[in-house]
Structures are given as structure tokens and as C-alpha cells.
Amino acid sequence: MITAKELYDQYNQELEIENCLKEIEQLAIEAAKKGETQIRYRNFNFGGGHLYGGAPTEPQADVISKLRDAGYKTQIRCEERSFVDIWLEISWKVA
Numbered sequence: 001m002i003t004a005k006e007l008y009d010q011y012n013q014e015l016e017i018e019n020c021l022k023e024i025e026q027l028a029i030e031a032a033k034k035g036e037t038q039i040r041y042r043n044f045n046f047g048g049g050h051l052y053g054g055a056p057t058e059p060q061a062d063v064i065s066k067l068r069d070a071g072y073k074t075q076i077r078c079e080e081r082s083f084v085d086i087w088l089e090i091s092w093k094v095a
Contacts, residue, residue, distance in 0.1 A: 038091035046088040
């Protein structure tokens, strides 16, 4: 059975943010190895409808802030077709 501490750590907001950043880092590394300079990220609810004309949640804003502090460019993007596709675009192209 999972302990109380393990349960707390698993659902702790800071841990979720760190796991999100680790996932983004791995996706960015895989993309960079292919010569790409950006990724579309929808996990951590970055594909959620609340971002369509709205603002990111506090944890999402923390993720965006940490990415920008590390030198990445970020933008919440959407594409309107039959359905609205929403994502966080993360780029690392250096001029």
C-alpha cells in the first residue's frame, strides 16, 4: 500500500511541475536530435479549452515562467478548424 508521504509527494503541485518540465525537456531533446527547434506540448492540460481566450492556471504559469527563465520561448497557440486545437509552443532557436 502507498504511504501517506508517497501519496502527498505524488500529487504535490511542485512535483507535478517538475515532472512536466522533465517531460518537456525529453521531448525537446528528441526534437532537437531531429534538427527541429520547437515542440507542441498538450500535456499538463495545455490542450485544455480553458486556454481558448483565457489564461493559464497558476501551475501552468509556473511552467511557462521556468521555461522562459531557462531561455525558451513559449506561446499558447490554437488552430481553429472543425475543433479548436490548443497547445503550448516551446521553441529554442537561437538567432
